[in-house]
Amino acid sequence: MERLQLVCGGIAQNSVDDLTPDVLGWAGLVYEQQLGEEKYTFIEEVKDPKSVTLLIKGPNAHTITQITDAVRDGLRSVYNMIVDKSVVPGGGAFQVACAEHLKSHDFIKTVKGKSKFGVEAFADALLIIPKTLAANAGHDVQDA
Incomplete structure (x- = not known):
């Protein structure tokens, strides 16, 4: 009942005698559907939900656990970004930025002699991670 209040915006009542329009919630669509052997009630088209349910199904318990962990990790990352008001880029973003800086004209002109080849080789090595x-x-590495 508590989550139903969060989804629909209503206020739980102990008796139908206390029902007034200001304590009622709202949902555009409520229906029951059977998925596999289980019946689920779906509540959709709500105005300002404060709670949601993610239905995760899979062929076995191991797959469901992996999907659940991935969803939880993703939601935790989004939550941390909102709370901290900052993002730490990943996926090789640092390596790409570092390689671009090392190959930039402003940096290369500060390096003397054969060291330029070493700096360029190091910059190329950094790009192995994002590639x-x-x-x-599944992306084409030549486009990266």
Whole structure:
């Protein structure tokens, strides 16, 4: 009942005698559907939900656990970003930025002699991480 209040915006009452329009919640669509052997009640088209339910299904308990962990981690990351008001880029963002800086004209002109080749080789080595991540995600590494 508590979550139903959060979804629909109503206020729980102990008796129907206390019902007034200002304590009623609202939902555009409520229906029951059977998924597998379980019956679920879906409440949709609500105005300002303060709670949601994510239904995670899979072929076995291991897969469901992995999906649940991934969703929980993603939601925790979004929550931390909102609370901290900051984001730490990942996915090779630092390596790309560092390689771009090392290859920039302003930085290269400060490096003397054969050291330029070492700096360029190091910058290229940094790009291995984001290229590997791109390949693992199914992207064309040549475009990365």
